[in-house]
Amino acid sequence: MAHWSENGTRLHIQYRTLHRTSQLPEMSSAVSDVCIIILPASQRHGHRLEGIHDLISVVPTNLGDDATLVVIGEVVDLVSVHASVHTSMRYQHWISLKRQSVRESDRQDSLAEHHYGALIYTKYDSPLRHTKTRIPYTYCPYCDKTTKDYGGKKHTYHRYGTLLSDVWRDIPSNLDGDLTEIIDRFADLFGIESYSSLDVLDCRQFDWGRRPVSPSWPPADRQALTSTSGNIDPDQLIRGDCLEKLRSLPDDSVDFAFADPPYNLGKHYTGYGDDMAVAQYFSWCDRWIAELARVLRPGRTCAVLNIPLWAIRHFSYMETILTFQNWIAWDALAFPVRLIMPAHYAILCFAKGRPRALPGLVGDCGEEDEHPLTNASGVLEPLAEGFCLRAGCISARKRAQIGDRGVLADLWWDIHRLKHNTRRVDHPCQLPPHLMYRLISLFTRPEEVVLDCFNGAGTTTLAAAQLHRTYVGIELSEEYHAIATARHAELRTGMDPFRKATRALTAKNSPVPRMPKQKYMVSKKTLQLEVKRIAALLGRLPNREEVIQHSQFPIAYYDQYFAGWGEVCAAARTTGMSETRIISEAQPGSSQPPFFDLRDLASQQE
Numbered sequence: 001m002a003h004w005s006e007n008g009t010r011l012h013i014q015y016r017t018l019h020r021t022s023q024l025p026e027m028s029s030a031v032s033d034v035c036i037i038i039l040p041a042s043q044r045h046g047h048r049l050e051g052i053h054d055l056i057s058v059v060p061t062n063l064g065d066d067a068t069l070v071v072i073g074e075v076v077d078l079v080s081v082h083a084s085v086h087t088s089m090r091y092q093h094w095i096s097l098k099r100q101s102v103r104e105s106d107r108q109d110s111l112a113e114h115h116y117g118a119l120i121y122t123k124y125d126s127p128l129r130h131t132k133t134r135i136p137y138t139y140c141p142y143c144d145k146t147t148k149d150y151g152g153k154k155h156t157y158h159r160y161g162t163l164l165s166d167v168w169r170d171i172p173s174n175l176d177g178d179l180t181e182i183i184d185r186f187a188d189l190f191g192i193e194s195y196s197s198l199d200v201l202d203c204r205q206f207d208w209g210r211r212p213v214s215p216s217w218p219p220a221d222r223q224a225l226t227s228t229s230g231n232i233d234p235d236q237l238i239r240g241d242c243l244e245k246l247r248s249l250p251d252d253s254v255d256f257a258f259a260d261p262p263y264n265l266g267k268h269y270t271g272y273g274d275d276m277a278v279a280q281y282f283s284w285c286d287r288w289i290a291e292l293a294r295v296l297r298p299g300r301t302c303a304v305l306n307i308p309l310w311a312i313r314h315f316s317y318m319e320t321i322l323t324f325q326n327w328i329a330w331d332a333l334a335f336p337v338r339l340i341m342p343a344h345y346a347i348l349c350f351a352k353g354r355p356r357a358l359p360g361l362v363g364d365c366g367e368e369d370e371h372p373l374t375n376a377s378g379v380l381e382p383l384a385e386g387f388c389l390r391a392g393c394i395s396a397r398k399r400a401q402i403g404d405r406g407v408l409a410d411l412w413w414d415i416h417r418l419k420h421n422t423r424r425v426d427h428p429c430q431l432p433p434h435l436m437y438r439l440i441s442l443f444t445r446p447e448e449v450v451l452d453c454f455n456g457a458g459t460t461t462l463a464a465a466q467l468h469r470t471y472v473g474i475e476l477s478e479e480y481h482a483i484a485t486a487r488h489a490e491l492r493t494g495m496d497p498f499r500k501a502t503r504a505l506t507a508k509n510s511p512v513p514r515m516p517k518q519k520y521m522v523s524k525k526t527l528q529l530e531v532k533r534i535a536a537l538l539g540r541l542p543n544r545e546e547v548i549q550h551s552q553f554p555i556a557y558y559d560q561y562f563a564g565w566g567e568v569c570a571a572a573r574t575t576g577m578s579e580t581r582i583i584s585e586a587q588p589g590s591s592q593p594p595f596f597d598l599r600d601l602a603s604q605q606e
């Protein structure tokens with residue numbers, strides 16, 4: 001077994017193969033716990049199944065009141081599933097599933113496909129109920145350390161492995177192949193007390209047709225989008241509202257339009273409220289997407305980054321005016337805590353009319369050597385699965401000429417979200433420059449025009465300038481616009497705008513208040529290990545009074561350093577892990593927990 005579920009009971013799995021849509025209502029009516037529907041695989045990129053609506057719209061009404069529904073299928077089909085699913089179902093997660101074999105595109109106008117997915121819905125309205133399920137850590141074959149760098153937090157992680165995120169790369173499979181490992185994982189993930197059975201309704205034998213997602217090119221109504229063409233003033237950082245400013249740009253003037261919009265999740269921006277009603281948010285999104293489509297040159301790509309749930313909605317609009325190229329799943333490598341952690345973003349890539357061959361795939365994106373940073377990061381040659389991202393190990397592998405590069409497809413897992421404050425400026429959600437190096441190199445040639453209509457602290461325009469592209473950035477906030485302008489000025493003097501630096505930051509991408517800077521000669525880790533010592537003494541997690549009584553440090557330290565009691569007890573809840581490969585005593589799949597764990601005592605206390 002490639003995972004271990006704590007305190008769970010494996011559900012009883014029943015497989016049924018369906019041959020016709022009409023069988024579904026009857027088969028799903030007996031399902032009260034967990035239902036997994038497997039849709040047919042596609043042999044052709046960007047071709048969507050017909051008939052999904054008839055299938056999906058009837059299912060939920062037949063399920064039990066407390067049921068969980070999982071639909072496994074191709075990315076384009078999951079978009080249709082979401083459009084058809086009954087409004088009584090609550091969306092919970094989009095799990096990105098790694099393919100075993102990459103599906104190449106015929107014409108080099110899109111990336112090869114490396115993932116399909118599973119949509120999870122529930123009949124109940126609360127957050128997804130599931131067992132705490134862990135997968136073993138993976139170790140770099142060169143340095144023998146974990147593939148993720150757990151830094152100074154090793155004492156708060158479990159020895160067996162990491163909790164699940166919403167990207168499952170560790171059990172690659174093909175949608176038309178054997179899905180036992182995926183099904184088994186769901187059976188353990190949902191092995192909670194209130195469930196006992198899992199029904200798999202396998203629809204892969206369905207004889208449904210497929211048609212292209214986007215209408216064939218060039219449809220008459222899209223000619224209007226390419227009526228006039230224009231040239232754009234080079235290298236502009238524009239302050240103002242994107243809709244208003246986009247309208248002032250000429251038609252057909254941009255070679256790559258990128259958007260990393262506010263996600264409407266209540267983030268703390270300066271000068272902008274990130275909390276519109278959902279319908280209003282999408283009506284606004286549709287308007288700037290239409291503008292991006294207008295200013296794009298024919299054959300060029302517009303890429304929109306968002307969380308998967310919002311990306312589904314963007315997809316439905318973009319496919320009406322543009323041509324589908326790729327749904328890139330960017331696993332931003334978050335560290336999961338407690339529940340399944342949303343760790344990936346979708347980057348939707350659509351072209352205006354027929355896409356051109358991608359410059360990055362046909363060797364037309366300029367010399368990588370021209371920019372030392374991009375060369376070091378393997379912009380278009382991602383790390384092969386299994387190797388770690390530690391800078392020291394990357395350099396050592398390079399010196400030793402280890403072949404650690406893989407093929408660029410549409411599942412990106414080797415670009416970390418910005419982890420360290422030393423790499424950030426004062427903006428709550430900057431993208432890592434390597435993401436932009438990759439996108440810009442993939443979709444443009446040198447000198448071409450890159451547009452970002454939510455330019456924030458300038459990541460896109462700076463990366464474009466470094467790669468010798470022309471840039472246009474639009475940003476509403478005066479403060480962020482000023483940050484981007486200052487960074488471009490630095491770049492012109494030869495400084496690296498993405499360098500490590502000590503900065504006093506106030507923006508934070510989290511509702512949790514920023515804690516005061518450490519003032520005592522004791523680290524957070526020392527305090528957490530002290531709580532672990534007290535927990536071992538008591539045989540359970542201590543409360544505040546007990547820490548006051550037993551700790552050698554004043555309670556004020558704990559109060560000032562931690563956002564909550566959960567964080568104080570983080571190390572006491574788990575065993576701690578080693579970053580270097582160890583021979584595991586655990587037998588994955590055994591019903592016994594692999595290590596003594598104080599959490600068991602803690603749950604008795606609760």
Ligand SMILES: C[S@@+](CC[C@H](N)C(=O)[O-])C[C@H]1O[C@@H](n2cnc3c(N)ncnc32)[C@H](O)[C@@H]1O
Nearest residue numbers: 241242260262430431454456457458459475476
């Ligand atoms: C997710 S952030 C983009 C961050 C950017 N990718 C970076 O790396 O710095 C979204 C940005 O859109 C800006 N914004 C919000 N509404 C806008 C509007 N109507 N027009 C232009 N920019 C806007 C916000 O101020 C914020 O900086």
